[in-house]
Amino acid sequence: MTVYHWIILFLAQSSRTIHGQRFTKNPANLTVTEGNKARLGCSIEGLSEPEIVWMKDGEKLYSNDQMYITLEHNHWETFHSVKSVQQHDAGKYWCEVEFRGSTISSEPAWIIVEGVPHFILEPQDVATLPGESFNLTCAAVGPPDPVEVLWWLGGVPRDSVTSSPSVFHVKGVNNSIKYYCEAKNARGISVSRTGTVHIKVLPAAPNSVRVAHMVENNVTLAWSPGFNGHSNLSACTIQMVKNSRRKVKCPDKRVKVPPFQRILSGLSCYSNYSVRVGCENEVGTSPFSGWLDFQTPEAVPSAAPRNLTFDITEQQLSLNWATLEDEELQGKLMAYKVQWNLGGEGQDALLFKDNVAHLSGGGRFFNTTFQVSACTVAGCGPWSQPVLVMPASAVSAQMQRGHMWVGLLLALLVATMVGLLLTVLVHRRGKETQFGSVFKSPVTESTVSFIAARSFNRACPDFPESNLDNLGINDDLKAKLRDVLIPERLLTLGHMLGKGEFGSVREAFLKMEDSTIHKVAVKVLKTDINSSCDIEQCLKEAAYMKDFHHPNVIPLIGVSLHRRPQRRLPVPMVILPFMKHGDLHTFLLMSRLGDQPFTVSLQMLVQFMLDIARGMEYLSHRSIIHRDLAARNCMLSENLTWIALESLADNVYTTQSDVWAFGVTMWEIMARGQTPYPGVENSEIYEYLIKGERLKQPPDCRDDIYEIMHSCWSPVPKCRPSFQHLINQLEGLWASLSPRSSGMKEALLYVNMESDVGEHGAEALGQCQDRFRSAMPWQCVGIEEDEKDWLMVSSGAALAIGGDYRYIIGPSCNSAEEDDAGRQGNFMDDLQQEFRDEEYEDTVINV
Incomplete structure (x- = not known):
C-alpha cells in the first residue's frame, strides 16, 4: 500500500461515517496436489481500515506478510497463500473481521490435499505369549482414495492386499519379529513405522532395593523394577529375615504393584534385618534381588530392670x-x-x-x-x-516374722499329712487275717535294673567339665559366648579334615537337645595355651562370628572347651557347619589333577569370585579384616556356594589388604588351584613385587577378568577398588556369561547407545582410576604428592627416590601398642599375606 493510499484513507475516515459491512468475496474450495501452491482470497466492504483474520479449523492463522489490496473506498481484499501444500494444510478456512464488538465471518472453503497416503494408525510394539494368536492394525487415508494396505512380517510380504483400515490376524509366533505395512493409492506408496512383536518372558530381578524411610519399627521399603519381560508386573514378593542370634525367617509379603514400595510394620527395634524382592508377570516370577541389610532405629526399653x-x-x-x-x-x-x-x-x-x-x-x-x-x-x-x-x-525382724508364718504353715501341712497316713494304716489293719498281712506281695520278688549315668575310675581321675567362669576371661566376652557354649560331652570327634598353623579342623558329630545327631566341622585351636590371655584371644574370634548373618559367611554353631589331663586351661574348639565339598583350593586341584577330572565352567568360576566378594564386602562393612583370604580358606557347601572361614587379625592389616588377597584368590581360581608366583622363591617375593611385577595372566583367562584382579594389586592401598565395586564388575561379567544372554543378541541391535553413563559407572573407584595391565603404570587421581612416588613408572622400574616409605615396612610383626597407629594400611601387609599363602602350600598339596 502506497503513501498516497494512506493519505486518501485518512481523509476519507475524517470526512464520512461508515454504514453497512459485508464480505463481497468468499474463499473458494481447492483440491491441491501435495507440494504445490495454494491461494485463498476474500474481500470485505464497508470498513475504512479493516483487520481481516484468516481462520483454519477454528484456530487463528498468524502471518507476518499478510497483504491488503484496496479495491475502492472502504472495500478491501486480502489473501492467504501456502507455497508448498502438505497434508497438515488440509482443512476448513474462512475470514473474520471484528467491528464494534461483533464478528463478521465469510463463507468457509476447503483445501483438499492429494498425495501418497498418510497414516492415521501405525503399527505399535506388541507382546504375546509363544504360539498365541493376535491382531495387528494399520490405517491410512488419501486423498485420493481408495487406499490399499500390504502387510510385511519378518521381512516377508503377506500375499493378500486389503483396503484401509486393515486388521491382520497372526496365528502365533515363537520368536521376536518385526512388522510394518505399506499404504498405496493413485499417487504412490507410504511405509509405516516398524513395530516389534515381543515374546513375553520371565521378568528380571528388581534392583535398587533400598530403605526409603524409617520411623521406629516401621520401615518403608522401595525398589526399582527390572526388565518386565514385555508384560506388565502384577505383584512383588518381599522376603525378610531377622538376623538375631539365629536367623528367623519372617512371613513372605505379596504386594500389588505399582507403586514399587511397601511399609513393613511391626519390626523389632534396634534389630538387624535382611530383605530381598522378586516380582511377577503373567509368565511367572523373577529371580530375587540381592539381600539388603538394614538396622531398625533404637527405641525406649520395653521392660524395667529386675531383681533390684x-x-x-x-x-x-x-x-x-x-x-x-x-x-x-x-x-x-x-x-x-x-x-x-x-x-x-x-x-x-x-x-x-x-x-x-x-x-x-x-x-x-x-x-x-x-x-x-x-x-x-x-x-x-x-x-x-x-x-x-x-x-x-x-530387716531381721521382718524376716523373723516371715519365718514364723512359714513355720506355722509347714507345721499345719505336716499335721494334715500325718493324719491322712494314720487313717490309711488303720483302714488296712482291719483287713489283716491270721494268715498274714495284705502288704505281702502275691507274686515273686521283682527284679530291679539300672544304667549308670557315669562311671568312675580311681586310677584315672575324672575331670570336671569346663565352663567360662573358671577361664579368667573378661565378663563381656563371657556374656557374649555364654549362650553358644556347648558341653564337650555332646561332641564326638572324627577324622582330621585339614591342619595348619592355627590348629586343625576335624569332622565331628554333635548331639542336639532333641537327641538328633548332626555332622559338623570342629576347629580345634592350637594347644600351646598357657594363660588366660591366650584362651581369651582364641575365643574373640568366635565372639565375632556369633553375630555373622550372611549367605556367604560361615555361621557359628557354638564353642566347646576340651579339658586336658594335667592342664589347668582347656583347648577352645569352634563348632561350624560341615561343608560337603571341602575347600575351594582342593576342589580346583581335583578338577585338574584328581582321579576323575571334571570341567568347571567359566560362569561357575566367576560365581565363586562373586560369592567371595559378597562375603568380604559384608565383613568389611562390619569393620572386620579377614587377614588370611585364599582359596584354601574358601569352603564349598552343598550347592557349591562359597563361605568364608574367618581368621581375625592379630597384627596390622586393612580392608585394602584383603582386596589385594582377593585379587590373588581370583588368580588361583582362574589358574584352577595353581600355586601363586610360580618360579619365585619366598625370600624373593618382596623384591619381585616392589619392582612392580605382578602375577601373570593365567592361560585361558579372559582379558576383562585379568583386568579386575590386576586392579586389586595397586601399590597404593587407597587406589584399590572396594569390594562393592568388585561385586558390581563381577555381577556384570556373570550376567554376560549367562545362557540367557545369548538370546538377547538381536535385541542389542536396537539398544540406544547414546545415553549417559550411569551413576554407578561414574563412581568407578571414586578418585582412583587404575590401569589394569602389568605393562602399564597404576594411576590414582587426587592422592598426595608424596604418595605418587610409589606408583610404578613401568613394569620393572625401581623405587622412586625420595618416596614416602609409610606404604612399606619390614616383614616383622607389630606389637599391640602399634596396632591402632598402624591401621592406615600399608603395602607390606599385602606382601606378608603372600608369604603366608606360600607357607601353606605343602599342606594343601598333601590333602
Missing part, C-alpha cells in the same frame, strides 16, 4: 540389679537411671553406666525407696518396682 537389691552399711549403700535382654533393651544401653524418694519427696535422679550403684553414707538412706530404669538414646524405659531401704535390725 541393696546392701547397706553405715558407710555405704550398694544397689544391684539384673541387666536387660537385648530384645527388652531395644537399643544400645547409654546408662541406668536411679531415682529415690525420701520422706515423700523425690530427689534428683542419678545415672550409672553399670548395673550397680555405690552411694556413700549408707545411714542417710534409711526408709528411702529406690527405683531404676534403663536408658537408650531414644529415652528411658519403665521404672522397676520400688525397693525400701531399711536398717539390718528391721
Whole structure:
C-alpha cells in the first residue's frame, strides 16, 4: 500500500461515517496436489481500515506478510497463500473481521490435499505369549482414495492386499519379529513405522532395593523394577529375615504393584534385618534381588530392670540389679537411671553406666525407696518396682516374722499329712487275717535294673567339665559366648579334615537337645595355651562370628572347651557347619589333577569370585579384616556356594589388604588351584613385587577378568577398588556369561547407545582410576604428592627416590601398642599375606 493510499484513507475516515459491512468475496474450495501452491482470497466492504483474520479449523492463522489490496473506498481484499501444500494444510478456512464488538465471518472453503497416503494408525510394539494368536492394525487415508494396505512380517510380504483400515490376524509366533505395512493409492506408496512383536518372558530381578524411610519399627521399603519381560508386573514378593542370634525367617509379603514400595510394620527395634524382592508377570516370577541389610532405629526399653537389691552399711549403700535382654533393651544401653524418694519427696535422679550403684553414707538412706530404669538414646524405659531401704535390725525382724508364718504353715501341712497316713494304716489293719498281712506281695520278688549315668575310675581321675567362669576371661566376652557354649560331652570327634598353623579342623558329630545327631566341622585351636590371655584371644574370634548373618559367611554353631589331663586351661574348639565339598583350593586341584577330572565352567568360576566378594564386602562393612583370604580358606557347601572361614587379625592389616588377597584368590581360581608366583622363591617375593611385577595372566583367562584382579594389586592401598565395586564388575561379567544372554543378541541391535553413563559407572573407584595391565603404570587421581612416588613408572622400574616409605615396612610383626597407629594400611601387609599363602602350600598339596 502506497503513501498516497494512506493519505486518501485518512481523509476519507475524517470526512464520512461508515454504514453497512459485508464480505463481497468468499474463499473458494481447492483440491491441491501435495507440494504445490495454494491461494485463498476474500474481500470485505464497508470498513475504512479493516483487520481481516484468516481462520483454519477454528484456530487463528498468524502471518507476518499478510497483504491488503484496496479495491475502492472502504472495500478491501486480502489473501492467504501456502507455497508448498502438505497434508497438515488440509482443512476448513474462512475470514473474520471484528467491528464494534461483533464478528463478521465469510463463507468457509476447503483445501483438499492429494498425495501418497498418510497414516492415521501405525503399527505399535506388541507382546504375546509363544504360539498365541493376535491382531495387528494399520490405517491410512488419501486423498485420493481408495487406499490399499500390504502387510510385511519378518521381512516377508503377506500375499493378500486389503483396503484401509486393515486388521491382520497372526496365528502365533515363537520368536521376536518385526512388522510394518505399506499404504498405496493413485499417487504412490507410504511405509509405516516398524513395530516389534515381543515374546513375553520371565521378568528380571528388581534392583535398587533400598530403605526409603524409617520411623521406629516401621520401615518403608522401595525398589526399582527390572526388565518386565514385555508384560506388565502384577505383584512383588518381599522376603525378610531377622538376623538375631539365629536367623528367623519372617512371613513372605505379596504386594500389588505399582507403586514399587511397601511399609513393613511391626519390626523389632534396634534389630538387624535382611530383605530381598522378586516380582511377577503373567509368565511367572523373577529371580530375587540381592539381600539388603538394614538396622531398625533404637527405641525406649520395653521392660524395667529386675531383681533390684541393696546392701547397706553405715558407710555405704550398694544397689544391684539384673541387666536387660537385648530384645527388652531395644537399643544400645547409654546408662541406668536411679531415682529415690525420701520422706515423700523425690530427689534428683542419678545415672550409672553399670548395673550397680555405690552411694556413700549408707545411714542417710534409711526408709528411702529406690527405683531404676534403663536408658537408650531414644529415652528411658519403665521404672522397676520400688525397693525400701531399711536398717539390718528391721530387716531381721521382718524376716523373723516371715519365718514364723512359714513355720506355722509347714507345721499345719505336716499335721494334715500325718493324719491322712494314720487313717490309711488303720483302714488296712482291719483287713489283716491270721494268715498274714495284705502288704505281702502275691507274686515273686521283682527284679530291679539300672544304667549308670557315669562311671568312675580311681586310677584315672575324672575331670570336671569346663565352663567360662573358671577361664579368667573378661565378663563381656563371657556374656557374649555364654549362650553358644556347648558341653564337650555332646561332641564326638572324627577324622582330621585339614591342619595348619592355627590348629586343625576335624569332622565331628554333635548331639542336639532333641537327641538328633548332626555332622559338623570342629576347629580345634592350637594347644600351646598357657594363660588366660591366650584362651581369651582364641575365643574373640568366635565372639565375632556369633553375630555373622550372611549367605556367604560361615555361621557359628557354638564353642566347646576340651579339658586336658594335667592342664589347668582347656583347648577352645569352634563348632561350624560341615561343608560337603571341602575347600575351594582342593576342589580346583581335583578338577585338574584328581582321579576323575571334571570341567568347571567359566560362569561357575566367576560365581565363586562373586560369592567371595559378597562375603568380604559384608565383613568389611562390619569393620572386620579377614587377614588370611585364599582359596584354601574358601569352603564349598552343598550347592557349591562359597563361605568364608574367618581368621581375625592379630597384627596390622586393612580392608585394602584383603582386596589385594582377593585379587590373588581370583588368580588361583582362574589358574584352577595353581600355586601363586610360580618360579619365585619366598625370600624373593618382596623384591619381585616392589619392582612392580605382578602375577601373570593365567592361560585361558579372559582379558576383562585379568583386568579386575590386576586392579586389586595397586601399590597404593587407597587406589584399590572396594569390594562393592568388585561385586558390581563381577555381577556384570556373570550376567554376560549367562545362557540367557545369548538370546538377547538381536535385541542389542536396537539398544540406544547414546545415553549417559550411569551413576554407578561414574563412581568407578571414586578418585582412583587404575590401569589394569602389568605393562602399564597404576594411576590414582587426587592422592598426595608424596604418595605418587610409589606408583610404578613401568613394569620393572625401581623405587622412586625420595618416596614416602609409610606404604612399606619390614616383614616383622607389630606389637599391640602399634596396632591402632598402624591401621592406615600399608603395602607390606599385602606382601606378608603372600608369604603366608606360600607357607601353606605343602599342606594343601598333601590333602
